[in-house]
Amino acid sequence: MTLVLFGRNIVQTNVDNAPEGPSVGDEVVITAALFTKATGGESVGRLDVHRVTTSTDGGQTRVVDQISETLSRGQIVAAGSGTFRGTPGELEGDKARRSIVGGTGAYRLVQGVLQTEFIGESNVTKLTHKFYPQRCASTRRGGRSVCSPFGR
Numbered sequence: 001m002t003l004v005l006f007g008r009n010i011v012q013t014n015v016d017n018a019p020e021g022p023s024v025g026d027e028v029v030i031t032a033a034l035f036t037k038a039t040g041g042e043s044v045g046r047l048d049v050h051r052v053t054t055s056t057d058g059g060q061t062r063v064v065d066q067i068s069e070t071l072s073r074g075q076i077v078a079a080g081s082g083t084f085r086g087t088p089g090e091l092e093g094d095k096a097r098r099s100i101v102g103g104t105g106a107y108r109l110v111q112g113v114l115q116t117e118f119i120g121e122s123n124v125t126k127l128t129h130k131f132y133p134q135r136c137a138s139t140r141r142g143g144r145s146v147c148s149p150f151g152r
Contacts, residue, residue, distance in 0.1 A: 005069070007032035007047040007125035022061060026053040034069060038124050045071040047127070060085060065098055067114065069127070074105020076129065078114040100129060 007030075015027040030049040035041040048068045055062040060083050067078040080098035100112040112131040119126060 001131045003129040003131070005034045005036065005044065005047075005127045005129075006038045006041070007127060008035055008038075008123070009033045010123055010125065022053065022056045024053055024055060027051065028063075032125065034071070034127075038119070038126070045069060047125070054081065065096070067098060067116075071107070074103050074107040076103045076107045076110060076114075077101055100131070 010030060010032040013029045015029070017023065017025040017027065028049070028051040030047070030051070032047040033043055034045040034047050035043055046069070048070070050066045051063050053061055053063055062081065062083045064081045065079060069076045069078075078098040078100045080096075082096045082098075084096070095115060095117045098114045098116070100110055100114050102108065103110050110131050112129060115128045115130075117126045117128075118124075
């Protein structure tokens with residue numbers, strides 16, 4: 001099962017911890033509204049991201065991310081590490097894959113992969129969720145699959 005959402009109206013705060021410039025411990029905090037389409041579409045929740053730099057080497061930055069998506073039927077949580085060109089906050093065009101580690105409510109048993117792609121010219125982040133089907137099919141609640149997006 002695949003769920004695609006778009007983070008729009010992105011607000012980002014960069015925290016440059018000592019020493020000045022890209023370094024271990026720098027942080028990026030991001031929040032955005034989640035929609036079903038890149039433009040237009042239904043508003044379905046909020047995206048919150050906390051990113052910490054763990055190394056900088058040769059023009060690349062290694063980070064650890066914690067991602068939380070708050071939707072009407074619960075939260076989806078993803079986490080992981082990755083290497084990017086440039087510094088956190090300047091990752092235009094980069095794609096990242098993170099593990100979906102769980103959630104709450106209707107998403108409490110989900111697992112899978114979350115791929116994020118920042119689309120710089122439109123200030124939109126595309127979030128593609130690929131849920132592992134065995135978890136979705138194994139538990140049913142009220143006649144619905146636990147990981148069905150938005151109860152459909």
